[in-house]
Amino acid sequence: MNPIDPRARRTRDRLRAAVRELAADHDPAAISMGAIARHADVNRATVYAHHSDVDSLVADALDDTIAHVARAAALCPLDAPRDRPPAPLVELFTRVGADAVLVARVLGPHGSPRAAAELRERTAAALAERFAAGARPAGTAGVDPEVHAAYLAGALTGVLAHWTAGGPAVPAEDAALAFWRLLRAGPGD
Known part of the structure; x- marks a missing residue:
C-alpha cells in the first residue's frame, strides 16, 4: 500500500474516523474488523490491507x-x-x-x-x-x-x-x- 497515494490516505482517514466513532460507544476489545468496515463503508479486505487487527487501527487513530x-x-x-x-x-x-x-x-x-x-x-x-x-x-x-x-x-x-x-x-x-x-x-x- 502506497502511503502517499491519495486514495490510500482517504481510506486510512475513513478507517480512523470509523474506529473513533465506534470507540465512543464500545471498548476496543468489543469492536470487530467487520464493524469497522461497515462503519467506514469499505470491505473487510480493505481494512485488512491497512491494518492487521483492531488494536493496530486504534493505535493509528x-x-x-x-x-x-x-x-x-x-x-x-x-x-x-x-x-x-x-x-x-x-x-x-x-x-x-x-x-x-x-x-x-x-x-x-x-x-x-x-x-x-x-x-x-x-x-x-x-x-x-x-x-x-x-x-x-x-x-x-x-x-x-x-x-x-x-x-x-x-x-x-x-x-x-x-x-x-x-x-x-x-x-x-x-x-x-x-x-x-x-x-x-x-x-x-
Whole structure:
C-alpha cells in the first residue's frame, strides 16, 4: 500500500474516523474488523490491507495525540514553580481532553494494549532523549535516565487513564497542576 497515494490516505482517514466513532460507544476489545468496515463503508479486505487487527487501527487513530503527548512531556521546563503547571503540560492535558473518550477506552481495562504501550513508550523515549542531553531534574543523578523516563511516562499514563475515565471531571489546567505538584513534591509536601 502506497502511503502517499491519495486514495490510500482517504481510506486510512475513513478507517480512523470509523474506529473513533465506534470507540465512543464500545471498548476496543468489543469492536470487530467487520464493524469497522461497515462503519467506514469499505470491505473487510480493505481494512485488512491497512491494518492487521483492531488494536493496530486504534493505535493509528490515536497516533497524533500520542505524538503530541510525547512532545509536550519532553518540553516541560524543569524549573516551573510548583503552584503553576508549565504551559506544555497544560497543552498535553488539553489535547488529551479533546480525545478523552478514545483515550479512556484505550487506557481502560478492555482497551488497546498496543496504543497504551505506544503512549508510554513514545513518551518515555522523548523524555529519555531529553535526559540524555543533560536536562534532568535536580536530585535524579543517581537514577538511570531511561528508568527515570519510564517512571514518568508510566505515571503520566496512569494519571491520564484516571482523568479521562468517565470523562474529565476537572479542567485540563487543574489536572495538569495536580500532576505537576505530584512531580514537584518534596519532603513535607
